[in-house]
Amino acid sequence: MKAQNKGLNTICTHVGELEDKQHSGAISPLYMSTSYAYEDVDVKRYPRYFNTPNQEGLCKKIAALEHTEAALIFGSGMAAVSTALMAFLKAGDHVVLQQTLYGGTYNLVNEEFSKYGIEYSFTEGWKAEAFEAQIKENTKVIYIETPSNPLLTITDLKAVATIAKKHGLVTMIDNTFASPVNQNPIDFGIDIVIHSATKYMGGHSDICAGAVASTADNMERIFNLAKNFGGSLSDYTVWLLERSMKTMGIRVRAQNENALAMANFLQENKDIERVYYPGLPTHEDHEIAKKQMKGFGGMLSFELNSSLDASLFQKSLKLIKSSMSLAGVESTVLSPTKTSHALMSAEVRAEQGIADGLIRFSVGIEEPEDLIQDILQALAAIKNKA
Template sequence: MKKGINTICTHVGEIEDEVYKGAISPLYMSTSYAYEDVDIKRYPRYFNTPNQEALCKKIAALENAEAALIFGSGMAAISTSLLAFLRAGDHIVLQNQIYGGTHNLILEEFDKYGIAYSFTRGMEVSDFEAEIQENTKVVYIETPSNPLLQLTDIRGIAEIAKRNNMVSMIDNTFASPVNQNPLDFGIDIVIHSATKYMGGHSDICAGAVASSGVYMERIFQLAKNLGGSLSDYTVWLLERSLKTMGLRVRAQNENAQKLAEYLSAHKDVARVYYPGLKDHPQHELAKSQMHGFGGMLSFELKHAKKTPEFQNALRLVKSSMSLAGVESTLLSPAKTSHALLSAEERLQQGISDGLIRFSVGIEETEDLIADLEQALRSISQGKKALPV
């Protein structure tokens, strides 16, 4: 019988403290281990120290995978996974709305390796099929997308990948394993920026990949050469943070839903992007492939030029890089996550300079709404922002 999400987060992958019988996993900081008369020759760059192994078991269990690896960053996880299955002469199809760092990796590096690529025009399965070539080896998606929260049909992508003998990969960061398990829909490889919901406290930088044993062995063979492993202290901190992920994410889901409804009804807000809203064009798809709608939303003000003024007026919600911490933050994708894209590329993806990406935390909903309300009032009436 499969354990519940909070039980997996709390108990799977624990290291038993056999010496002092402590309640949590002990931390093994050594970078040097014996190699004679041992079952496993441990070395940090080989992802097999005790804490690394334990954490990988937890992440695999969370994604219903056979195996997992933990990396030094989300981009290390993404780049290693892609390059493990692509070589000169191959081709990859990617959705047109993906994280700016991934987009930049493709544009700046893949030509050097002789790897061809195509970005879809839209997000429908047919848009992906239209880009498939004889040498296409990988199809790569990100759903919900960053930053417009658009959805891709996970099951549909998995099916076309299998029909065309391609490996399917997904960036599952925005959803987290709490809200979405792509392997259950036939996707081959799931990738996370573990910096985000897995870490959840804005103090850890890490990445994770989960898949079958066969695929993870292939990724490992490249990973050990690229050297993107994670320090054991950070591994230990991440294992600690994962224990509360189910509780945190569900609280963020609830807050985000209420805030999306509040913002969508506000006279000074032009548009809200959140799959939990009934008027979201892919709301039914979200219900079919997600357990919860997530803690991320984006919105645009009717007076887009006042966006910086609005952000400066906030007193509780921080303007800050990254996302998914227990504290609520927001940012301008044009200035941060998608700044590496040209203005034309951003507009092609529907990312305006006035777009605000909101990472909803676990604060009381009423306090967050009060902060947004006073900031919106201040730009509407030209009054000084009030303390919250």
């Protein structure tokens, strides 16, 4: 049976696993060598060429999960983002990027692209027509992120893909917040899928990695640059990531359920001003999310009433950790203005709607009742101090 015909958890568990021919162990063996034979071999292996046994196995798993022909695993999400973009852009080219982007991606473009003579435009919003309005004669790439970080905006994948194909452009998506469990952009016409594998693929807050998946031709083009940039991943981390991905389907689906429960609770709480979660019927893009997502994800954001101190609230939590990054099995919160989007100017954050009091909530796998009680006690604590 082909990989694409297997169930999600079967793919997570078995596709790309390496056979232990020596001891018949149940898991993939770990090949730590950085030096391999080159005479009389079928594959000349070298870690920087992304073709060690563990790298190859993991890439097959990621490709199967994203319904693509091939994939590459990188040392970080930003290594994946930068390599994919630079593989399709050169001096004189232009790229259209979604306004609501992860701060690290925004900073990469804003700080580095002009040095290479690459032009760029950010959309005014995240609707499909906003992308078409920015297309120029020298545009080569459209780059999107949905759900977006940190406001969970939803971009219509099919609509953007249709616009791109009409103009002969390559589309790329940061699919990190959704994960392959909840969204497969290739099925809607997007060309290249990017992940911070640190997040839901790793899932335990102990791995830093990135991934790119697409057609064999596109991945060959990305590989040709990647081998020069040198953003490969150690085989021990590759092995740990392959281990972690076996439970990704189970973890993410539990996080989906918990996040929806938390979003409903927060929306009904009088101390919360606004909740951003695509699974809520009140979300502006809820209907689009229903069409292209299998689950609404484990990420949400919310704003406290202006009379409450967001920083003090986070410090008052006892179970939920105030911590950077996201998507671990443990629930965490952070202030985007101080972390993920700190490199953006206050003006740009304001344009995107990222308020100083915004709290991003990465919902874990704990019982939602325990998370609710923690939030209630934190709210009570800060109101007593006010």
